[in-house]
Protein backbone atom coordinates (compact mmCIF):
# COMPACT_ATOMS: atom_id res chain seq x y z
CA UNK A 1 0.00 0.00 0.00
CA UNK A 2 1.37 3.46 -0.87
CA UNK A 3 2.07 6.32 1.52
CA UNK A 4 2.02 10.10 1.65
CA UNK A 5 4.73 12.39 2.99
CA UNK A 6 4.08 16.07 3.77
CA UNK A 7 6.98 18.42 4.40
CA UNK A 8 6.58 21.35 6.82
CA UNK A 9 10.07 22.88 6.97
CA UNK A 10 9.39 25.53 9.65
CA UNK A 11 11.03 25.36 13.09
CA UNK A 12 10.82 27.51 16.21
CA UNK A 13 14.62 27.59 16.38
CA UNK A 14 17.51 26.22 14.36
CA UNK A 15 19.23 23.39 16.20
CA UNK A 16 22.99 23.78 16.32
CA UNK A 17 23.75 20.46 14.57
CA UNK A 18 21.06 20.77 11.88
CA UNK A 19 21.73 21.47 8.25
CA UNK A 20 18.37 20.49 6.77
CA UNK A 21 16.66 22.96 4.44
CA UNK A 22 14.47 23.89 7.38
CA UNK A 23 14.58 26.54 10.05
CA UNK A 24 13.08 29.83 11.15
CA UNK A 25 11.32 31.77 8.39
CA UNK A 26 9.04 34.85 8.33
CA UNK A 27 5.43 34.25 9.38
CA UNK A 28 3.97 35.42 6.05
CA UNK A 29 6.11 32.86 4.25
CA UNK A 30 4.33 30.10 6.17
CA UNK A 31 0.93 31.30 4.89
CA UNK A 32 2.18 31.26 1.28
CA UNK A 33 3.72 27.85 1.84
CA UNK A 34 0.53 26.36 3.25
CA UNK A 35 -1.45 27.70 0.25
CA UNK A 36 1.05 26.18 -2.19
CA UNK A 37 1.10 22.89 -0.28
CA UNK A 38 -2.71 22.68 -0.29
CA UNK A 39 -2.73 23.41 -4.05
CA UNK A 40 -0.14 20.71 -4.69
CA UNK A 41 -2.05 18.08 -2.69
CA UNK A 42 -5.45 19.07 -4.13
CA UNK A 43 -4.01 18.91 -7.66
CA UNK A 44 -2.57 15.43 -7.23
CA UNK A 45 -4.15 12.72 -9.39
CA UNK A 46 -4.59 9.88 -6.89
CA UNK A 47 -4.04 6.58 -8.63
CA UNK A 48 -4.23 4.76 -5.33
CA UNK A 49 -5.47 5.25 -1.76
CA UNK A 50 -2.66 5.72 0.78
CA UNK A 51 -2.70 3.77 4.03
CA UNK A 52 0.04 5.82 5.73
CA UNK A 53 0.66 9.54 6.11
CA UNK A 54 3.80 11.13 7.56
CA UNK A 55 4.17 14.83 8.43
CA UNK A 56 7.85 15.64 8.78
CA UNK A 57 9.95 18.72 8.92
CA UNK A 58 10.93 20.97 10.29
CA UNK A 59 8.54 20.92 13.18
CA UNK A 60 5.01 20.10 11.96
CA UNK A 61 3.75 20.09 15.56
CA UNK A 62 3.96 23.90 15.28
CA UNK A 63 1.38 23.84 12.52
CA UNK A 64 -1.93 25.30 13.77
CA UNK A 65 -4.36 22.37 14.36
CA UNK A 66 -6.97 23.77 11.92
CA UNK A 67 -4.30 24.14 9.20
CA UNK A 68 -3.20 20.55 9.86
CA UNK A 69 -6.81 19.41 9.58
CA UNK A 70 -7.28 21.23 6.25
CA UNK A 71 -4.21 19.55 4.78
CA UNK A 72 -5.18 16.09 5.99
CA UNK A 73 -8.74 16.56 4.65
CA UNK A 74 -7.21 16.68 1.15
CA UNK A 75 -5.74 13.17 1.47
CA UNK A 76 -7.95 10.14 0.73
CA UNK A 77 -8.04 7.04 2.91
CA UNK A 78 -8.79 8.32 6.43
CA UNK A 79 -8.62 6.52 8.84
CA UNK A 80 -5.10 5.64 7.76
CA UNK A 81 -3.39 2.56 9.20
CA UNK A 82 -0.66 4.94 10.39
CA UNK A 83 -0.60 8.75 10.39
CA UNK A 84 2.52 10.17 12.05
CA UNK A 85 3.24 13.73 13.12
CA UNK A 86 6.79 14.77 14.04
CA UNK A 87 6.69 16.90 17.18
CA UNK A 88 9.16 18.98 19.17
CA UNK A 89 8.50 18.58 22.91
CA UNK A 90 7.52 21.71 24.82
CA UNK A 91 4.28 23.11 23.43
CA UNK A 92 1.71 20.31 23.61
CA UNK A 93 -1.63 20.90 25.37
CA UNK A 94 -4.56 18.47 25.83
CA UNK A 95 -6.58 20.55 23.31
CA UNK A 96 -3.87 20.31 20.65
CA UNK A 97 -3.43 16.55 21.21
CA UNK A 98 -7.19 16.01 20.84
CA UNK A 99 -7.22 18.11 17.64
CA UNK A 100 -4.40 15.97 16.21
CA UNK A 101 -6.29 12.78 17.03
CA UNK A 102 -9.53 14.20 15.53
CA UNK A 103 -7.62 15.07 12.34
CA UNK A 104 -6.55 11.43 12.01
CA UNK A 105 -3.09 11.45 13.61
CA UNK A 106 -2.52 8.15 15.45
CA UNK A 107 1.26 8.19 15.91
CA UNK A 108 3.56 10.95 17.21
CA UNK A 109 7.31 11.02 16.79
CA UNK A 110 8.85 13.16 19.54
CA UNK A 111 12.20 14.77 18.70
CA UNK A 112 13.59 14.25 22.20
CA UNK A 113 17.24 13.73 21.09
CA UNK A 114 18.39 13.54 24.75
CA UNK A 115 16.90 13.54 28.24
CA UNK A 116 19.93 15.36 29.66
CA UNK A 117 19.52 19.13 29.93
CA UNK A 118 23.19 19.97 29.48
CA UNK A 119 23.14 18.20 26.09
CA UNK A 120 19.79 19.67 25.07
CA UNK A 121 20.89 23.25 25.75
CA UNK A 122 23.93 22.74 23.53
CA UNK A 123 21.60 21.81 20.66
CA UNK A 124 19.38 24.85 21.23
CA UNK A 125 16.43 22.83 22.53
CA UNK A 126 14.60 24.00 25.64
CA UNK A 127 12.59 20.95 26.81
CA UNK A 128 13.32 18.75 29.83
CA UNK A 129 12.81 15.07 30.59
CA UNK A 130 9.80 15.97 32.73
CA UNK A 131 8.16 17.85 29.83
CA UNK A 132 8.59 14.79 27.58
CA UNK A 133 7.06 12.52 30.24
CA UNK A 134 4.08 14.88 30.69
CA UNK A 135 3.52 15.18 26.93
CA UNK A 136 3.50 11.41 26.45
CA UNK A 137 0.78 11.24 29.13
CA UNK A 138 -1.18 13.97 27.30
CA UNK A 139 -0.90 12.03 24.02
CA UNK A 140 -2.11 8.85 25.68
CA UNK A 141 -5.10 10.68 27.18
CA UNK A 142 -5.98 11.95 23.69
CA UNK A 143 -5.93 8.37 22.39
CA UNK A 144 -2.53 8.54 20.68
CA UNK A 145 -0.74 5.59 22.26
CA UNK A 146 1.78 4.94 19.49
CA UNK A 147 4.77 7.15 20.31
CA UNK A 148 8.29 7.23 18.89
CA UNK A 149 11.18 8.87 20.72
CA UNK A 150 14.13 10.14 18.65
CA UNK A 151 17.54 10.00 20.32
CA UNK A 152 20.91 11.20 19.04
CA UNK A 153 24.16 9.45 19.96
CA UNK A 154 27.17 11.75 19.76
CA UNK A 155 25.75 15.05 21.04
CA UNK A 156 28.15 17.55 22.52
CA UNK A 157 28.86 16.86 26.22
CA UNK A 158 27.41 13.34 25.97
CA UNK A 159 29.18 10.72 28.07
CA UNK A 160 28.61 7.02 28.66
CA UNK A 161 26.92 7.98 31.93
CA UNK A 162 24.63 10.63 30.44
CA UNK A 163 23.72 8.31 27.54
CA UNK A 164 22.72 5.68 30.10
CA UNK A 165 20.58 8.33 31.78
CA UNK A 166 18.71 8.97 28.51
CA UNK A 167 18.13 5.24 28.05
CA UNK A 168 16.91 4.99 31.68
CA UNK A 169 14.24 7.52 30.70
CA UNK A 170 13.31 5.41 27.68
CA UNK A 171 12.80 2.45 30.02
CA UNK A 172 10.65 4.57 32.34
CA UNK A 173 8.49 6.01 29.55
CA UNK A 174 8.11 2.70 27.67
CA UNK A 175 7.54 4.01 24.12
CA UNK A 176 6.53 1.64 21.31
CA UNK A 177 9.28 2.84 18.99
CA UNK A 178 12.71 4.46 19.35
CA UNK A 179 14.97 5.93 16.65
CA UNK A 180 18.68 6.26 17.46
CA UNK A 181 20.78 8.33 15.09
CA UNK A 182 24.56 8.50 15.24
CA UNK A 183 25.39 12.19 14.80
CA UNK A 184 27.58 12.96 11.83
CA UNK A 185 28.45 16.59 12.24
CA UNK A 186 27.72 18.52 9.07
CA UNK A 187 30.31 21.17 8.26
CA UNK A 188 27.60 23.66 7.32
CA UNK A 189 25.75 23.43 10.64
CA UNK A 190 26.67 25.92 13.37
CA UNK A 191 28.27 23.11 15.35
CA UNK A 192 30.22 21.95 12.30
CA UNK A 193 31.48 25.48 11.59
CA UNK A 194 32.59 25.82 15.19
CA UNK A 195 34.51 22.55 14.85
CA UNK A 196 36.31 23.85 11.79
CA UNK A 197 36.88 27.44 12.86
CA UNK A 198 37.07 27.13 16.65
CA UNK A 199 34.86 28.58 19.36
CA UNK A 200 33.07 27.44 22.49
CA UNK A 201 29.46 28.48 21.96
CA UNK A 202 27.96 25.18 20.74
CA UNK A 203 30.25 22.76 22.56
CA UNK A 204 32.30 21.58 19.57
CA UNK A 205 35.22 20.85 21.89
CA UNK A 206 33.07 18.45 23.94
CA UNK A 207 31.75 16.42 21.01
CA UNK A 208 32.35 12.68 21.57
CA UNK A 209 34.72 10.92 19.18
CA UNK A 210 33.36 8.70 16.37
CA UNK A 211 34.44 5.66 18.38
CA UNK A 212 32.59 6.87 21.49
CA UNK A 213 29.49 7.60 19.39
CA UNK A 214 29.61 4.08 17.94
CA UNK A 215 29.94 2.69 21.49
CA UNK A 216 26.87 4.68 22.58
CA UNK A 217 24.92 3.30 19.63
CA UNK A 218 25.91 -0.29 20.40
CA UNK A 219 25.02 0.19 24.04
CA UNK A 220 21.57 1.44 22.95
CA UNK A 221 21.06 -1.59 20.68
CA UNK A 222 21.64 -3.93 23.64
CA UNK A 223 19.72 -1.89 26.17
CA UNK A 224 16.68 -1.48 23.91
CA UNK A 225 16.72 -5.19 23.02
CA UNK A 226 16.60 -5.90 26.76
CA UNK A 227 13.45 -3.74 26.94
CA UNK A 228 11.80 -5.71 24.12
CA UNK A 229 12.46 -2.87 21.62
CA UNK A 230 14.34 -4.62 18.82
CA UNK A 231 16.30 -3.08 15.94
CA UNK A 232 14.55 -3.61 12.62
CA UNK A 233 16.48 -1.00 10.62
CA UNK A 234 19.86 0.61 11.23
CA UNK A 235 18.40 3.55 13.17
CA UNK A 236 14.98 2.19 14.10
CA UNK A 237 13.82 0.00 16.97
CA UNK A 238 10.31 -1.15 17.86
CA UNK A 239 8.23 -3.41 20.03
CA UNK A 240 6.77 -6.25 17.94
CA UNK A 241 4.06 -4.91 15.62
CA UNK A 242 5.05 -1.24 16.07
CA UNK A 243 7.60 -0.95 13.25
CA UNK A 244 6.81 2.23 11.31
CA UNK A 245 4.55 1.18 8.44
CA UNK A 246 5.34 4.39 6.59
CA UNK A 247 9.12 4.30 6.90
CA UNK A 248 9.18 0.62 5.95
CA UNK A 249 7.86 1.70 2.54
CA UNK A 250 11.14 3.55 1.87
CA UNK A 251 13.23 0.45 2.57
CA UNK A 252 10.86 -1.96 0.84
CA UNK A 253 10.56 0.28 -2.24
CA UNK A 254 6.80 0.71 -1.96
CA UNK A 255 5.38 3.79 -3.71
CA UNK A 256 4.83 7.09 -1.90
CA UNK A 257 3.88 10.62 -2.87
CA UNK A 258 5.69 13.55 -1.24
CA UNK A 259 4.30 17.08 -1.02
CA UNK A 260 6.07 20.31 -0.09
CA UNK A 261 9.63 21.63 -0.24
CA UNK A 262 12.29 18.94 -0.69
CA UNK A 263 9.67 16.17 -0.57
CA UNK A 264 10.51 13.02 -2.52
CA UNK A 265 8.11 10.73 -4.38
CA UNK A 266 8.48 7.25 -5.82
CA UNK A 267 5.90 5.68 -8.09
CA UNK A 268 7.56 2.28 -8.40
CA UNK A 269 9.62 3.20 -11.45
CA UNK A 270 10.68 6.87 -11.10
CA UNK A 271 11.97 9.04 -8.27
CA UNK A 272 10.88 12.67 -8.10
CA UNK A 273 12.20 15.41 -5.81
CA UNK A 274 10.50 18.77 -5.21
CA UNK A 275 12.69 21.92 -5.09
CA UNK A 276 14.72 21.90 -1.87
CA UNK A 277 14.29 25.43 -0.55
CA UNK A 278 10.96 27.01 0.39
CA UNK A 279 11.71 29.94 -1.94
CA UNK A 280 12.26 27.64 -4.93
CA UNK A 281 9.22 25.55 -4.04
CA UNK A 282 7.07 28.69 -4.00
CA UNK A 283 8.51 30.18 -7.19
CA UNK A 284 8.78 26.91 -9.12
CA UNK A 285 12.54 27.36 -9.59
CA UNK A 286 15.19 24.74 -8.75
CA UNK A 287 13.35 21.84 -10.41
CA UNK A 288 15.22 18.54 -10.17
CA UNK A 289 15.00 16.07 -13.09
CA UNK A 290 13.22 12.79 -12.30
CA UNK A 291 15.50 9.78 -11.87
CA UNK A 292 14.57 6.30 -13.14
CA UNK A 293 14.55 3.61 -10.48
CA UNK A 294 17.74 1.50 -10.49
CA UNK A 295 17.36 -2.24 -9.89
CA UNK A 296 20.42 -2.16 -7.56
CA UNK A 297 18.70 0.22 -5.14
CA UNK A 298 16.83 -2.79 -3.80
CA UNK A 299 20.09 -4.25 -2.48
CA UNK A 300 21.65 -1.38 -0.57
CA UNK A 301 18.32 0.03 0.62
CA UNK A 302 17.08 -3.44 1.67
CA UNK A 303 20.33 -4.13 3.53
CA UNK A 304 19.35 -1.38 5.98
CA UNK A 305 16.70 -3.75 7.34
CA UNK A 306 17.69 -6.26 10.04
CA UNK A 307 15.88 -9.01 8.11
CA UNK A 308 18.31 -8.37 5.23
CA UNK A 309 17.61 -8.67 1.55
CA UNK A 310 17.02 -11.71 -0.67
CA UNK A 311 19.39 -11.82 -3.61
CA UNK A 312 18.59 -13.38 -6.97
CA UNK A 313 21.14 -15.93 -8.30
CA UNK A 314 22.33 -13.38 -10.90
CA UNK A 315 22.97 -10.84 -8.10
CA UNK A 316 25.04 -13.34 -6.09
CA UNK A 317 27.16 -13.86 -9.21
CA UNK A 318 27.46 -10.19 -10.00
CA UNK A 319 28.50 -9.15 -6.47
CA UNK A 320 30.44 -12.34 -5.66
CA UNK A 321 33.75 -10.58 -4.95
CA UNK A 322 32.52 -7.90 -2.50
CA UNK A 323 30.12 -10.34 -0.81
CA UNK A 324 32.97 -12.78 -0.08
CA UNK A 325 35.21 -9.96 1.08
CA UNK A 326 32.50 -8.66 3.47
CA UNK A 327 31.77 -12.22 4.68
CA UNK A 328 35.49 -12.67 5.47
CA UNK A 329 35.57 -9.31 7.25
CA UNK A 330 32.48 -10.19 9.29
CA UNK A 331 30.47 -7.26 7.91
CA UNK A 332 27.67 -9.34 6.38
CA UNK A 333 26.22 -12.80 6.95
CA UNK A 334 24.36 -15.04 4.54
CA UNK A 335 21.36 -17.19 5.37
CA UNK A 336 20.27 -19.14 2.31
CA UNK A 337 19.60 -16.53 -0.36
CA UNK A 338 19.34 -13.72 2.20
CA UNK A 339 22.18 -11.33 2.92
CA UNK A 340 22.20 -9.15 6.01
CA UNK A 341 24.54 -6.82 7.90
CA UNK A 342 26.20 -8.05 11.09
CA UNK A 343 26.45 -5.76 14.12
CA UNK A 344 29.91 -4.70 12.92
CA UNK A 345 28.55 -4.27 9.39
CA UNK A 346 25.91 -1.85 10.67
CA UNK A 347 28.66 0.43 12.01
CA UNK A 348 30.50 0.28 8.67
CA UNK A 349 27.35 0.18 6.55
CA UNK A 350 28.35 3.05 4.24
CA UNK A 351 31.39 1.03 3.09
CA UNK A 352 29.17 -1.95 2.36
CA UNK A 353 26.49 0.07 0.57
CA UNK A 354 29.03 1.69 -1.74
CA UNK A 355 29.86 -1.69 -3.26
CA UNK A 356 26.23 -2.36 -4.12
CA UNK A 357 25.64 1.14 -5.46
CA UNK A 358 26.80 0.75 -9.03
CA UNK A 359 25.55 4.06 -10.47
Ligand code: SF4
Nearest residue numbers: 011014015018022058
Ligand atom coordinates in the same frame (compact mmCIF):
# COMPACT_ATOMS: atom_id res chain seq x y z
S1 SF4 B 1 16.83 19.35 13.91
FE1 SF4 B 1 14.65 19.39 13.41
S2 SF4 B 1 13.78 20.92 14.83
FE2 SF4 B 1 16.02 21.27 14.78
S3 SF4 B 1 16.30 22.84 13.19
FE3 SF4 B 1 16.59 20.83 12.20
S4 SF4 B 1 14.56 20.33 11.39
FE4 SF4 B 1 14.26 21.99 12.89
